[in-house]
Each structure stands twice: as C-alpha cells, then as structure tokens.
Amino acid sequence: MQLPDCEEILLNIEDGVLYLTLNRPQKRNAMNDKLVSEVMQTFDAIEQSRDIRAVVLRGAGGHFCAGGDISGMNKITQTPEQAKKAAWEFNRAFGRMITRVNRAPQLVITLLEGAVLGGGFGLACISDIAIADSGAKLAMPETGLGIPPAQIAPFVVMRIGLTQTRRLALLGERIGGAEAVRLGLVHYVTEGEEAMQSKLDEVLTKLRRCAPNATAITKRLLLDVASTELEALLDRASDDFSAAINSDEGRDGTLAFIEKRKPFWA
Amino acid sequence: MQLPDCEEILLNIEDGVLYLTLNRPQKRNAMNDKLVSEVMQTFDAIEQSRDIRAVVLRGAGGHFCAGGDISGMNKITQTPEQAKKAAWEFNRAFGRMITRVNRAPQLVITLLEGAVLGGGFGLACISDIAIADSGAKLAMPETGLGIPPAQIAPFVVMRIGLTQTRRLALLGERIGGAEAVRLGLVHYVTEGEEAMQSKLDEVLTKLRRCAPNATAITKRLLLDVASTELEALLDRASDDFSAAINSDEGRDGTLAFIEKRKPFWA
Amino acid sequence: MQLPDCEEILLNIEDGVLYLTLNRPQKRNAMNDKLVSEVMQTFDAIEQSRDIRAVVLRGAGGHFCAGGDISGMNKITQTPEQAKKAAWEFNRAFGRMITRVNRAPQLVITLLEGAVLGGGFGLACISDIAIADSGAKLAMPETGLGIPPAQIAPFVVMRIGLTQTRRLALLGERIGGAEAVRLGLVHYVTEGEEAMQSKLDEVLTKLRRCAPNATAITKRLLLDVASTELEALLDRASDDFSAAINSDEGRDGTLAFIEKRKPFWA
Secondary structure (H helix, E strand, O other), X not given: OOOOOOOOEEEEEEOOEEEEEEOOHHHOOOEOHHHHHHHHHHHHHHOOOOXXXXXXXXXXXXXXXXXXXXXXXXXXXXXXXXXXXXXXXXXXXXXXXXHHXXXXXXXXXXXXXXXXXXXXXXXXXXXXXXXXXXXXXXXXXXXXXXXXXXXXHHHHHHHHHHHHHHHHHXXXXXXXXXXXXXXXXXXXXXXXXXXXXXXXXXXXXXXXXXOHXXXXXXXXXXXXHHHOOHHHHHHHHHXXXXXXXXXXXXXXXXHHHHOOOOOOOO | OOOOXXXXXXXXXXXXXXXXXXXXXXXXXXXXXXXXXXXXHHHHHHOOOOOOOEEEEEEHHHOOEOOEOHHHHHHOOOOHHHHHHHHHHHHHHHHHHHHHHHOOOOEEEEEEOOEXXXXXXXXXXXXXXXXXXXXXXXXXXXXXXXXXXOOOHHHHHHHHHHHHHHHHHHHOOOEOHHHHHHOOOOOXXXXXXXXXXXXXXXXXXXXXXXXXXXXXXXXHHHHHHHHOOHHHHHHHHHHHHHHHHOOHHHHHHHHHHHOOOOOOOO | OOOOOOOOEEXXXXXXXXXXXXXXXXXXOOEOHHHHHHHHHHHHHHOOOOOOOEEEEEEHHHOOEOOEOHHHHHHXXXXXXXXXXXXXXXXXXXXHHHHHHHOOOOEEEEEEOOEEEOHHHXXXXXXXXXXXXXXXXXXXXXXXXXXXXXXXXXXXXXXXXXXXXXXHHHHOOOEOHHHHHHOOXXXXXXXXXXXXXXXXXXXXXXXXXXXXXXXXXXXXXXXXXXXXXXXXXXXHHHHHHHHHHOOHHHHHHHHHHHOOOOOOOO
C-alpha cells in the first residue's frame, strides 16, 4: 500500500490508524478540486488494507471544514457553457468523494470542531462515528448563497431523516455539538481538545476488539439496506455469515468467546 | 396569481406569506370534501409563485384539525356499492391533498394547537417546519374507530420512522408538544400564543435570508431522496447546482458572500 | 387454532394475550434451531386469529435472549462444505423467523431484561412495542466474535436508522434501557419487574380500545411503506379504508364515536 503525495491534506499512519487532516487552515479547510482529488486517491489507496483499521478525519487550525471553496471555482471559468460545465464537475467530484468515503471498509471517524459547513457538514454525515466539540458550528448555509446543498442532500437525509433535514437545509440553521447529538447527526459531544482525544481513544479501543473483516462486511451490509430488497439482502447476509464463521476470524472469535480469551486480532 | 374563493378556509397574504386557516371551528376544523378541495386549489394557485415564500397553516378557534369529518361522509352514501366508492374517494382525495402540500415549492409551516388528530396529524407530518404548543394533543385515534390511518400512514413513517409510528398508530397514544419534539414529529415546542408567534417570526426571518429558487430546488431534492437511486439523484443534484450557481440568485449570492453584503432577495 | 407442542419455549394464553417465553435460562435463552422453529410454528398457528390481540415475548430467568447459540451449531458440522451449509441454514432460519414475527397481525410486545444480545437485539427491533428494564444490556457483539450481525442488520437499520446502527454494530457498544429509549430502539424504560408489568398492563389496556382488524390492516400498511411506491400504497390504503369503514368494526366504531359510547370490541 502506497499513500499518494498530497498538498492539501496531511496523512499520518500510527498504530493502524490513518490520520487525515484537511490542511487549508487559511480557508477554514474549504475544499478545492485538488483537496477532493487527494482525499479520493487516499481512500483508493487503502481500499484493500485491513491493517488500517480506522481513518480519523479532521481539519487543521481549529476548524473542520467550511464547505466547497467557491472562490476558487469562479476563477477558472470563461464562457457560460464552460462555467456551467465546471460547476457541474466541481460539484459532482465532491459527491463521488463522499460516496467513496461513505463506503470505505475501515471505520471512518470525524472530529468536528469550529466550522462544519456545507460540504463539511456532508462529510460529517458519512462518518461511522462522529465526535463533535460542544462549540462546533454545524450548518447547511447553501440556500443563503442562492445554491442547493446538492451532493450532500441524500447523505443528510439518510443521516438525520427528512424532517430535521427540512429544517436545517431550508432555514440554514446553525446548531452546536449538543443539538447535533440530539438530532442524531453525531454520536458524541465533548468539551475541549483533551476530552475529544480521550473519546477518540475510547472508540479506537472498542474498535480493536472487533475483527477487521467482520467490520468491513458488516459496514457493507448496513449501507446496502436502503437500496436492496429485504429477502435478497437476508440471503446475502447468510452468505456473509457462513463465510465469516468458517474463516480464521470467525473460527478463532467464536472459540475465544467460549474459552473466555481474547481472539488473535485483539 | 389568483387565489380561489373559499368557504371552509381563510386565506390572507401578508409580506410574502400566505396564511391559510382551516375554518370549521365548530367541528374542531375536521376536514370535509369541500375543505380538502379548497386547500388543493390554493396550493395549485400558488405553485408557480416565488413571491410567496411560505404558507402558514393553522386552525381557527384554538384547534389545529381533528381529522376527517366522518359524520359528513356517511350522509351522502346510499347503496353499499356507493358507500364503498364514496369512502374510497373521500379518503384518496385527502391523500392527494397532503401529497400536494408536501411538495409545495414554498416553505410550509404548521402551527399546532389543541386537537391535532388523524388527518390533522398527517398534515403536521408534511410540513417543513412544525411548531407545537406544549398543550397540543397529537394522536392517531383511527384504529379506535375501527379504521386504519390510511392516507397518512406513509407520511407518518417518513416523518418519525417505523418504530415510533408503530406505537402511535397501533395504540392510539396521545402525545403533547414536548414529546412531539422528542420524537422528531415537530421542530419546536412553545408555550402560549405569543411564544408561538415569536417563534414563527424567527423562522420567517431565517427563511428570508434564503433564496426563493434555491429553496424550491432544495426541497424537491430532499423529497426525492426516498424514491430515487443514489447515483441518479447525485447527477441531477449537479444539474441543479450548476444551473443555480449560474443563475441570478447564485451569482449574486456567492458574490454577496465574498463581499460580505446581503444578496438582493434578503 | 392449535398451538404447537414446544420444548424450548413456554406458551400461555390469557385474556386474549399469548405469553411466549424463551425458556433456555441456563443459556440466557440463546436460540438454537429448535427454539427458532418453535417460535416460527407458533406464529404460523396464530396467523389467522383475531382473538389473540397481542403476543408478549420475554425470556425466562431474568435475561431476554443472548443471541444465537453458536456452541450448538458447531457440534453438528463435519466437512467444510457441510459446515458452511449448516451455518447458512442456521442463520437464514433465524432471519425467516424474525421476518415472520415482524409481520404478525397481532401486536408484538417485547419485555427486555438482562442480556439482549445479537439475535435477541434483533427480536427487540421487530416488536411493535418494546419495554426495557433500566438495567437491561443491549448490544450487537458479533464483530467481536469475527462474524457480522447478518440477519438482524436490516431490521436494526429500519429500527434506529443507519447512523446509530453504525455505532452499535461497528463498535459493539453496550447500552442500557434509558439510552435505548433515547435512540428510539425501545419505547419505554421501566425499573424493576413490577413497573414493567404495570407498563405492560397499560399498553394492553390501550390496545383493547383498538379494533382487531383495523390493527392488523394498519400494521401491514406501516410495514409496507419502505418497499412500496407511494402512489400505489396510497391507492391500496384507500381500498383498506373503504373496506374497513364499511365493515362491522368500522360501522360500529364510527357510530360509537358519534354516540360517545364504547364500540363492541372494547
């Protein structure tokens, strides 16, 4: 596995965890084409790895991500035709990226501080575990700028349901970490850097007790529920179960349970 | 734009907001065929208007709506065949009406006081923003009358999820405003008329900062998530994004954001 | 109606309620093939009965259910081929069983105490009404054993949404009764046997005010929302409504409402 060379993000692997930091602090980590492409390449690179158990996604400089960098987009356009095409591609590339991150076989954890806006809000919505600082500011400000929250709309609806999405998307309301927990947008709220780090450690400890392949298979099953007919999904789930319990992980895991010892991966 | 002449509802436009009042207070605003038809015609009439930013839906006399007026329905029927047909049409017409209100391009706000029952409960479930008085009584009493909550069933499930719908629909449980917030049925609970009015003002102020077309486009996207395949929806979302950012709204909105001034619609 | 002879579960009908007790207390009611088959047969047997209004599902000895009995499964297998096939069948049979219980025309109530794990967690997720003791321990520990929560995955997602399922399935987190209410997994939390019993009585009292056929029809409608196109479902809902209001239940129920008396079933 070879991580890509990146300019807009920082990558660091430690103890089976890939720390991915959006690194445009002067723009509150607003995403340009390059950043989006680098995140995409990174998740492509780790796709097959089971040694990397988790990806921790955060922003540099106290903000998670202020959304798409629309200032950059306007510069590159010329004719109306070209402008429309560039806008389409810029937007769709971001959607391809969050679709990919959403389906990563590893556990994706977001650490949400400061601005969590627009596309950054969308990134929060596709993480397996989201931890928000109580002072984080989460919002979908798009309609206030005359544009729709286009690529993130389905992910927000799948995250917090249609009812709360209507409120947040149509009024541009800004919420904090505690409200984000109440709405089911994030899983935990913490106060300050130290508490966030300690919650992250707790999450990683729990994850390490779970088997890598079983985690990847389970995540895929969960994500397919919305788009798969029930009986077909249950048949496939039995394929997965049968293969897993007869694999190294399943054999050692069930035996370890009976023998009251740790399995080999823990 | 020409609003229809109505007998069962009151219509009043003020400052870009259409106030629609269900006006059968002697029946706690239970809906008959005529009322349903008048609401339908009203939403037909405003369909293309972007000057009307919001519809505020409430009931006259301290109650929101006690549901379908079943007393009226029985009178018009004769043979068993006719009775069945009339019941079918009465029920389905209501379903067409809430389907239409659900998809209105404007922001639909419900103010929920007193009885919010059956079809009235269904109306609450398709509003973009629902504000409930703490003393409101929300319930689906249908099965206690030997009938199913037929047309509202899908909208309730989409509103609060299957789990809570099972409880409310199968036990006929009555809940208040605070519990309605907890279940995600409404967005805000207020105490008394003045507090409700002030919350409404706050919502309208936030709405006015958002662009009319972007609001309509966004709402359509959110409502299509449940029925559209993800990749197809994301492609269409990019069409919407590209058109919006190259429209008057999008051009002025993004520029206003950079120049830190208000856009033309605000 | 003839209930099956059972060894792994206890059956008792009282006052229109079927009490079904998982009865393998030495295994914390972990489910083997026989138990799964007996539950299936029981729900087959009562399918057409409208005299039985509810099924109360609980476990013997202070635990609800610790999941699938994997110890039993390993014994019966021989060649790798046979092992895979046996695992597939064991898993899929459980899925068929919860699919069936999910769609029972009666109200299904689970009383959750002690261990509510894996398949037991899945059973909780398909009950119409779930009452949890504050000290109950609910979790999906599967990935810690190297296997996916296969058959229960879709039912958990439909129960509590994708976001919370990611957390519980991918970290194996254990939650108590109060947290289960907060996540919308159960409807009520109670403290101690007496409080649970009294909440159950309250639920049954409410249920008895609702008409048996209307309950069955309503439940089917709710369960079909996820898999049926909206307009088709609304058409069918009108069929159901029209038939119900012209049935004995609907005629007496609406008349009783107008006459302010109890309908015949109450």
